[in-house]
Amino acid sequence: MEYIKTRNELRTAFEATHDVAERKVLRFIDGHSRRFIEKSPFLLIGSQDASGNGDVSPKGDFPGFVKIIDKNTLAIPDRPGNNRLDTWENIIENPGVGLIFMIPGMNETLRINGQARLTLDKDLCSQMQVNNRPAKAVLIVKILEVYMHCAKAFIRSKLWSPNTWSPRTDMPTLGKMLKDHASLSETASELDDILDKAYRNSLW
Structure with a gap:
């Protein structure tokens, strides 16, 4: 089996990117993406360690659990889990992350790419408490790209x-x-x- 090795080989094998897909990328959170984040109870975080080993981790909570600090910054609370800490260890080595936000029943998704850091700041963890239980930690994401993703994958899979x-x-x-x-x-x-x-006993 032969594999594609260059960007030129890749681009030659596919049609040109649609103009709308090229122009849809924002560098900040606008009104629509803000509303999407506020309605979303679930997201996926993609990360890599320093060697390029990838990982994807789900995060779920009440709708709007991700705090919008400003148009360029998000705060994602960490809740009790299995303490493997795969994502957090990756981010310490390599801060690049990709996020996919979902809203149940909606076929379109919101994608955000950025640079992340983890904090144990007590005030921020307390602000993101549930049932009087502060967040274990908070992931701060500095936004580089924001864009909507079309519904094709969800339509094909009939996910909802x-x-x-x-x-x-x-x-x-x-x-x-x-x-x-x-x-x-x-x-x-x-x-x-x-x-x-x-x-x-330990969702939060």
Whole structure:
């Protein structure tokens, strides 16, 4: 199998970028992107370490959980998780991040690229508390690019159409998958109990 090695090879294999796609990129948060962020309960963060190893991590909370500090700066709260800290370690080595914001039921997404730093600032963590529990940390993103992404991927996948969804029972429980993935000593039931307890007691 041959692979594309140069930008020229790549561009030759595809049609020219549509003019609108070239011109749609902003360098700041405008009114529409502000409203999108305020309505969004979910985003994905893409990051890389210094060696270029990639990672994508989901972040979810109440709609508007991402704080807009100004038209060039976002603050994303960190909530209790598994403490692998993959994204945070990557950002310490390489601050470049890509964000995709989603609104349930909406096929278009908002994309933001920028440079990120992590802070444990007590005042800011307190401002982003839920149920009297401050954020564990806050990711500050300095914005470089803001743009809307069209709906094609969501239309093709019918992502928000319940009648196309597979029954949950088509897949085993997460405890069962973890047990099989890593040959863990705990039973699948024990792992599911651990997860259920975490879902009940440590979302925030």
